[in-house]
Amino acid sequence: MNYVALVSATTLQRVQVTVGPHGSVTGVSTVDALLRAMRSPHDCCIVVDPTMLGHAGADALVAAFRDVPRSIVVYAPIAREALEPSVALAQQTAAQFVFQGAPNERSALGHALLLAPDAALGVALTTALEPMLLQLPHQLRLTLASMLRTGTGPATGEALAAHAGIARRSMDRALAAARLESSKFLIAAARLVRVYRAIVASRLPFRQIAAMAGYASQRTLDHHCTTFFGHSSAWLRRHPPSVADAVRNLTERVTLDEGVHSESAVS
Numbered sequence: 289m290n291y292v293a294l295v296s297a298t299t300l301q302r303v304q305v306t307v308g309p310h311g312s313v314t315g316v317s318t319v320d321a322l323l324r325a326m327r328s329p330h331d332c333c334i335v336v337d338p339t340m341l342g343h344a345g346a347d348a349l350v351a352a353f354r355d356v357p358r359s360i361v362v363y364a365p366i367a368r369e370a371l372e373p374s375v376a377l378a379q380q381t382a383a384q385f386v387f388q389g390a391p392n393e394r395s396a397l398g399h400a401l402l403l404a405p406d407a408a409l410g411v412a413l414t415t416a417l418e419p420m421l422l423q424l425p426h427q428l429r430l431t432l433a434s435m436l437r438t439g440t441g442p443a444t445g446e447a448l449a450a451h452a453g454i455a456r457r458s459m460d461r462a463l464a465a466a467r468l469e470s471s472k473f474l475i476a477a478a479r480l481v482r483v484y485r486a487i488v489a490s491r492l493p494f495r496q497i498a499a500m501a502g503y504a505s506q507r508t509l510d511h512h513c514t515t516f517f518g519h520s521s522a523w524l525r526r527h528p529p530s531v532a533d534a535v536r537n538l539t540e541r542v543t544l545d546e547g548v549h550s551e552s553a554v555s
Contacts, residue, residue, distance in 0.1 A: 289490045291401065292316060292325040293335035295363060299388075303335055303363070306397050310492050319345040326352050331489065333359040333404040338373040346373035350380045357407035359485070361386060361400045382407050382438045402492060403439075403500055406485040410437035412535045413481065420543065423466040428452035428459060432474060439482025443502070445471035467544045476554035477542050480516055483509070487521050488528035494521045515554060516541050 289311035293303050300315045307313050316322050319341060326334055326349075334349070341349065353360065360383035364370045377383045384400045386393065414421070414437045421429050431452045435441035442448040448471050449456040463471065483501045486492050498509040510520045517524060517537050529537070 289404070289485070290314065290330065290332045291335055292322060292332050294319065294322045294340050295335060295337040296340070299337060299363060302397070303401065306394075306401055310402060310490055319348060323348060323352050326358050327356050331358075333361060333401065335361045335363055335401070336377075338362055338364050338370040338377065339367060341373045343372055343376070346376040350376060353381045353407070357382070357411045359404035359407050360384070361397075361404060363397065364388065382410055384438070384440070399500055402490070403482055403486050403497070405439040405482050406489075406531070407437075408531050409484055409534055410439065410481050412531055413437070413538055416535050416539045417468075417542070420466045420468050424462050424468075425452070425454060428454055428462060435475070435478040436481060439478050439480075439484075441475075441478060443475060445475070448475065464544070469542045469544060473554055474542055476512055477516060477538055479503075480512055480538070484534065487513070487524050497521070512554060 291303065291307060291311055291313045293300055293313060293315050294317070295303065295315070297315075300313070304313045314325070316325065322334065322336070325332055336349070338346065349360070360377065360381055362374060362377055362383045362385045364374055364385060365388045374385070378385065382405070384404070386396045386400050390396065414433050417436065421433055424432065431441065431448065442451045445459070446456060449459045452459065454462070459471065463469070463474075468474065479501060483497055486497050487494070494509060495506045498506045501509070503509045503512070506521075513519060513521045513524060517529070517534070519527070
């Protein structure tokens with residue numbers, strides 16, 4: 289996996305140490321160089337310090353994300369000049385945020401970089417599910433769309449309902465009416481969106497991927513891969529499906545028309 293970083297020299301070294309042998313890190317010194325890397329045909333994860341982007345750079349990155357969705361990690365200092373570009377990226381991309389100086393900075397950076405989701409997969413999946421998502425109450429729709437686009441969000445049905453500001457039973461009825469699978473199934477799908485890129489495009493051991501993503505074991509990860517994709521994580525790494533094929537598999541399994549209707553499938 290290739291990481292292209294517009295950050296300070298000190299921060300670049302920190303990113304390189306975090307990525308270690310699991311990818312290559314290329315530092316760039318201008319927004320134009322970052323955008324050229326983002327628009328190249330080669331997949332990459334973008335790492336930016338928002339203070340080096342500025343307002344105009346953030347707008348250009350947002351525009352590039354619309355054209356060519358890429359994983360974006362915003363490695364932000366807690367500074368006033370970081371606020372405006374950070375808000376633009378938070379509102380208009382699927383960027384993940386890591387805050388410098390936070391107590392969990394090291395672990396958060398490792399998770400954000402090594403489990404960077406495939407942005408193209410998340411965007412394509414939410415687009416495919418848009419007719420169903422549009423039938424949901426507003427806040428539930430926004431929460432689920434964000435989860436399925438980025439792979440992060442509430443980890444239980446109760447937490448999803450609370451985050452969406454809706455009673456659990458009302459949420460279950462709304463999902464069924466929209467022909468979507470149970471919240472448990474949707475959360476499982478979102479978690480796979482988070483780890484999919486690490487499975488198919490990195491050299492990370494599957495046991496490490498499972499532990500970082502909160503799976504009980506590699507066996508649980510493989511069970512979920514088999515449920516949604518029909519194959520184990522090792523098979524997917526050897527034979528990575530296209531984004532279109534991955535989206536088709538995920539869409540079929542989270543919709544009630546063709547999905548798997550047993551919650552035990554993702555236990």
